[in-house]
Amino acid sequence: MRTESAPTRRPATDTGGRDTAVSVRGLHKAYRSRGPGGQGYTQVAAVDGLDLDVLRGEIFAVLGPNGAGKTTTIEILEGFRNRDAGEVSVLGEDPDRAGRAWRARIGVVQQDSRDLGELTAAEMVTATARYYPDPRDPAEVIDAVGLTEHARKRARALSGGQRRRLDVALGIVGRPELLFLDEPTTGFDPQARRSFWDLVTGLRDDGVTILLTTHYLEEAAQLADRVVVIDKGRVAASGTPDSLGGPDARTPLVTWLDGGELRSLRTDRPTEAVARLAHEIAAPDGEIPGLTVSRPSLEDVYLELIDAPGTTHQSTEEQQ
Numbered sequence: 507m508r509t510e511s512a513p514t515r516r517p518a519t520d521t522g523g524r525d526t527a528v529s530v531r532g533l534h535k536a537y538r539s540r541g542p543g544g545q546g547y548t549q550v551a552a553v554d555g556l557d558l559d560v561l562r563g564e565i566f567a568v569l570g571p572n573g574a575g576k577t578t579t580i581e582i583l584e585g586f587r588n589r590d591a592g593e594v595s596v597l598g599e600d601p602d603r604a605g606r607a608w609r610a611r612i613g614v615v616q617q618d619s620r621d622l623g624e625l626t627a628a629e630m631v632t633a634t635a636r637y638y639p640d641p642r643d644p645a646e647v648i649d650a651v652g653l654t655e656h657a658r659k660r661a662r663a664l665s666g667g668q669r670r671r672l673d674v675a676l677g678i679v680g681r682p683e684l685l686f687l688d689e690p691t692t693g694f695d696p697q698a699r700r701s702f703w704d705l706v707t708g709l710r711d712d713g714v715t716i717l718l719t720t721h722y723l724e725e726a727a728q729l730a731d732r733v734v735v736i737d738k739g740r741v742a743a744s745g746t747p748d749s750l751g752g753p754d755a756r757t758p759l760v761t762w763l764d765g766g767e768l769r770s771l772r773t774d775r776p777t778e779a780v781a782r783l784a785h786e787i788a789a790p791d792g793e794i795p796g797l798t799v800s801r802p803s804l805e806d807v808y809l810e811l812i813d814a815p816g817t818t819h820q821s822t823e824e825q826q
């Protein structure tokens with residue numbers, strides 16, 4: 507009775523003829539890793555033949571378990587890390603060779619906050635704005651990230667979530683065409699996360715292309731026009747948040763207990779299924795034991811796509 511959706515392995519390179527902000531073909535990056543028992547070194551692939559395209563003006567989310575290769579990929583696109591092989595174009599240039607003019611067109615919010623020193627939040631945003639040819643108004647940026655109240659605090663004295671907002675302010679003050687957000691809302695309270703989502707969709711509506719990594723599947727579902735799931739350095743699936751995992755992945759799921767055993771059924775006709783169960787196995791009080799009817803969320807689909815949740819690669823030596 508049960509219908510399963512098979513994980514899809516479609517390329518993340520279907521642009522429908524639209525302009526691309528980022529194009530990646532056959533990307534490879536390996537790190538040196540100590541061999542078994544600490545003997546010698548081997549190369550361990552962090553990114554293992556990745557293809558993807560990010561369209562101009564879209565929010566594109568990169569999902570995947572810890573160690574999947576997301577940050578390595580993003581840092582290669584940002585020009586902060588060398589690749590071993592593959593073609594990469596970001597705003598029409600190869601990040602390995604691009605210069606200052608190119609860097610001024612991108613905004614970066616990395617996973618780790620920068621060293622915040624002695625400056626106040628406002629001073630940091632103002633100082634950063636000076637590096638760009640056409641920056642946004644620092645006060646307006648501070649306001650947009652919800653830091654006005656804390657603008658005169660030393661950056662070091664901000665809370666974790668407030669520092670993350672400052673990171674975002676520093677990433678957008680240069681008026682980037684393309685904004686990289688690597689796990690931007692880690693440590694945000696739910697209200698701050700929602701106002702951050704408004705900020706990001708507002709940037710997209712102004713024409714900014716946004717490449718986002720996140721472990722919050724709800725964030726990807728809310729924000730992203732398209733998502734890619736990376737697993738073990740490769741694309742496991744890609745598409746719009748609603749289409750990820752193939753046409754059957756979001757089919758409603760009916761679960762119930764039959765003689766204490768959990769049973770489930772994927773069906774487009776859940777009412778009919780429940781009526782049949784009510785007829786066949788309902789208890790004397792008319793209830794179907796343990797009955798639930800749900801539509802799989804992006805998180806459910808994601809967890810089915812990933813071989814084993816929490817999979818990590820072998821630990822490796824620190825390298826550039």
Ligand SMILES: Nc1ncnc2c1ncn2[C@@H]1O[C@H](COP(=O)(O)OP(=O)(O)OP(=O)(O)O)[C@@H](O)[C@H]1O
Binds near residue numbers: 572575819821822
């Ligand atoms: N500088 C480095 N030196 C050596 N190995 C590294 C380095 N950076 C990452 N790795 C390894 O490469 C693999 C991919 O790491 P990466 O940080 O790209 O994953 P990720 O998907 O961003 O993970 P997370 O969700 O935990 O941030 C992991 O096995 C990691 O240990």
